[in-house]
Amino acid sequence: MSRLDPSRASPSGDAPFRDVATAHAPFRSGRLILWAVILLVAANFAWIVAHNENFGWPVVIAYFFDPTVISGLYVSLGLTVVAMALGTILGLVLAIARMSNDRLANSLAALFIWFFRGTPLLVQLIFWYNLSTLFPRLSIAIPFGPVLASWDTNSVITPMTAAIVGLALNEAAYMAEIIRGGLLSVDRGQTETAEAFGMTRARALWRIIIPQAMRSIVPPTGNQLISMIKATSLVSVIAMADLLYSVQSIYNRTFEIIPMLLVAVIWYLLITSILNIGQSYIEAYYGRSERRSKADGKPALTATAVQEASH
Amino acid sequence: MSAVQTMNPLVQVRDVHKSFDQLEVLKGIDLDIMPGEVVVILGPSGSGKSTFLRCINHLEAINKGFIAVDGEQIGYRLRNGRLEKLSANGIARQRRKIGMVFQQFNLYPHMTVLQNIIEAPVGIHGESRQDATRNALQLLERVGLSEKAGSYPRQLSGGQQQRVAIARALAIKPKLMLFDEPTSALDPELVGEVLATMRDLAKQGLTMIVVTHEIGFAREAADRVVFMDDGKIVEMGRPDDVIGNPQHPRTKAFLSRFL
Numbered sequence: 348m349s350r351l352d353p354s355r356a357s358p359s360g361d362a363p364f365r366d367v368a369t370a371h372a373p374f375r376s377g378r379l380i381l382w383a384v385i386l387l388v389a390a391n392f393a394w395i396v397a398h399n400e401n402f403g404w405p406v407v408i409a410y411f412f413d414p415t416v417i418s419g420l421y422v423s424l425g426l427t428v429v430a431m432a433l434g435t436i437l438g439l440v441l442a443i444a445r446m447s448n449d450r451l452a453n454s455l456a457a458l459f460i461w462f463f464r465g466t467p468l469l470v471q472l473i474f475w476y477n478l479s480t481l482f483p484r485l486s487i488a489i490p491f492g493p494v495l496a497s498w499d500t501n502s503v504i505t506p507m508t509a510a511i512v513g514l515a516l517n518e519a520a521y522m523a524e525i526i527r528g529g530l531l532s533v534d535r536g537q538t539e540t541a542e543a544f545g546m547t548r549a550r551a552l553w554r555i556i557i558p559q560a561m562r563s564i565v566p567p568t569g570n571q572l573i574s575m576i577k578a579t580s581l582v583s584v585i586a587m588a589d590l591l592y593s594v595q596s597i598y599n600r601t602f603e604i605i606p607m608l609l610v611a612v613i614w615y616l617l618i619t620s621i622l623n624i625g626q627s628y629i630e631a632y633y634g635r636s637e638r639r640s641k642a643d644g645k646p647a648l649t650a651t652a653v654q655e656a657s658h
Numbered sequence: 659m660s661a662v663q664t665m666n667p668l669v670q671v672r673d674v675h676k677s678f679d680q681l682e683v684l685k686g687i688d689l690d691i692m693p694g695e696v697v698v699i700l701g702p703s704g705s706g707k708s709t710f711l712r713c714i715n716h717l718e719a720i721n722k723g724f725i726a727v728d729g730e731q732i733g734y735r736l737r738n739g740r741l742e743k744l745s746a747n748g749i750a751r752q753r754r755k756i757g758m759v760f761q762q763f764n765l766y767p768h769m770t771v772l773q774n775i776i777e778a779p780v781g782i783h784g785e786s787r788q789d790a791t792r793n794a795l796q797l798l799e800r801v802g803l804s805e806k807a808g809s810y811p812r813q814l815s816g817g818q819q820q821r822v823a824i825a826r827a828l829a830i831k832p833k834l835m836l837f838d839e840p841t842s843a844l845d846p847e848l849v850g851e852v853l854a855t856m857r858d859l860a861k862q863g864l865t866m867i868v869v870t871h872e873i874g875f876a877r878e879a880a881d882r883v884v885f886m887d888d889g890k891i892v893e894m895g896r897p898d899d900v901i902g903n904p905q906h907p908r909t910k911a912f913l914s915r916f917l
Contacts, residue, residue: 534764537766539760540758542717544782545752545782546750547746548746554781559767636767636811
């Protein structure tokens, strides 16, 4: 009973109560053993893979910087950058249209998102590539009126343009929803404040809403970018010489299927690793106002500016 | 007296009605506010006082009547003898001479205090960054936050954030300042610093409309107290009269809770 006496909880009390500042973490031997076992298993697995001749590591090394592979890598990276950039810009436009009160803009954006999210990317790519069978000629014309300009579809739709259009439009549908979610996550009071200060809608969006929405837009966009890198491998079906297509073209000749696929896998992993690092920097940038550091960013500058102002 | 009579009211409000769906929140408001006047609007929750304030800069559109600020009808214009709705940009232009302070401060969290204050002067009013910065630092000095220019809003207390919000609204050199319950979201010990700042502004001749529950502030700083209840103005006059000697039973009932 006496152990429950609250008066004993004072620092000057008996031995059972001591200042937590003197505490230390106990040594956990079970945890150490678990670590050792896992590391041992992992090292063993790595050793087995490295010494398994079926993986053909010498072939992997020999072809890793092969010109065909490297040019395929450039195609994959280029497609990713261009399709992602176009997809993000179009996605932003769609997100804004989707959120507007304008019935027409709203329904057109909804229709676009519904279609491009609802059909497989592979099928979309094949359709774009074979557009000439549906529309032999592409024209700019006044509806039901005269034709202003016209091109042969096959001269416009190359594997490259089909790949860019296919990937970008599909990406736009997903980015639209990601960006819309980000814009919705910003406190309604921010829009209202921007309005009360007489900002135009475009300026409020650009200066106030989007920078705050970025915190919730960046992580899923990083996800999309990584998906996009891998999605570019689909363009091999329309004879676009991307990374996967390049290694395929080599193993069709040498029959070194697994080693060549390993070359592609390692390249994909390398790229996504670099993107992950980039993403964490971008997230840190948009989260800078969240840090609760007491040290002000530029105390010296502020002090001189105050002096200047008081002159 | 004659000088006052020849002056035009800065704010003219005539028979303003406002409904949200079926609910009529404002049931005919008439009010004239002279330049330099400090008007405090009191009233129980749900009396429509915040809604009325938000109608003045068209954050809420009214259903009937008219509101004019500085001789311009807010939200509409006369064209070929017919009244037409202004475009979003037209309304934005009208709002640029009206400053507003919100209950939840609404500072831009991704910008430093200084960036918050110069955003509108530089981006909307076309001031040079240098002039705007100099002015912003003077305003920060006035609200007693000179050393916080480089801080982010999150690093400030509620009272400090609200004082920055006041400085931000003053930076556009407004003809009219609207305060929407500026102390209601603050801890009791932080209310005083914000009210002191507002009292300062009132003395300097700024035209202010303040929606608040702070009876003490109304008594000391207001030129006129407006008491609203159920979407109508039920009593209005000098603070000593309305607060000290209320006539209407609703005003009496409301004020008795603060005694």
